Amino acid sequence: MRTRAQRVLATLLLAGLSAAAYAADIPKADTGKDIAFDRSRGNCLACHAMPGVPDAVSAGTIAPPLIAMKARYPDRAKLRAQIWDATVNNPHTSMPPFGKHKLLTEEEIDKVTDFIQGL
């Protein structure tokens, strides 16, 4: 005989499974932060610390910390351009050209830009 609790659990598990299947079919709407943190996409933390973000842990020390960005980059287009292709500003930079080399889609870059400008 199944208890009520068991039945609830089974339903929850099923719901969880179908949610997972759904996620596999249709890419979930990631936030700019998700994309920036994801090691296989933005991976900004490989090089940049984000001192204002509590869960931005084990960040690299290669690049300047991303902080007070709104004040330093009031022009959103300029910030987006830096992310799209950092080699324009500095041909010797080690920052990957996220847009130019199609590491991120245009839409993803827009989201990351908004997230970074909010830091």
Add this chain to the structure above:
Amino acid sequence: MNKLLLGVFGAVFAVGAVSAHATPEQDRQNLIQYFKKAYPKVKFDDYVYGALAFDKDSMDQYESIMEFPPFDSVVEQGRKMWETPFKNGQTYASCLPNGGKNIAGNYPMFDEKLGKVVTLEMALNDCRVKNGEEPYSYSDMKTMGVLTAYARTLSDGTLMNVKVESPAAVKAYEEGKKFFYARRGQLNFSCASCHVGNAGKRLRSEVLSPALGQATHWPVFRGGDNLVTLQNRYVGCNKQVRATPFKEGSTEYNDLEYFHSYISNGLPLKASVFRK
């Protein structure tokens, strides 16, 4: 028109800045000066420790693991491979210079007759083939990797001493140098981006080792048991930046190893070490 010309000049200059007709010895001295300035506290001989020289905790871990290395049995297996005679009764010691002792620092060397760079691994295979054995695959860590895990210990403590003399040798060296400074892969990195420009800094939580000294201590056992040869590490680093890697033993990697080893001239060798 003007703009176009400027672009062309710009490109020529950028390439020139890298290969600026410095001699190999000037390249080596420049790198030593560069790292000395960037990290005045790191002693020259400590560059053989790679990233460990920049992180006391990792260095302590290395020292305690190296007292009883978990990979000793693999090195022992390499010793057996080294000592077991070929079917014709000859051995590696009988066909390598000086019985194979204290020679690793002379490799890679430029073979004038063949007109190409010869690595120690190639010399070992050459020995096998001359004595009627099949060559090992340079990508096979279980055969060539294990063999070198012992063979290279026979040169422990001797200094890297790679020579670049003839014009043909200089050409191979320049090819390797170009490879080292060329950006590649979707992430657009050169070896130098990580191991010169950002050496000593952290990529995520990993300290990046400096190019100087990198060629002195192979193979490494990553995590204590995963045997990695120098050229196998090149494959790994190429893959990290989403570039298509070359094969271990390819001319591209042999030339890269030639340049890469030359810049470590004067540093002591130590084979089969632990890495994270």
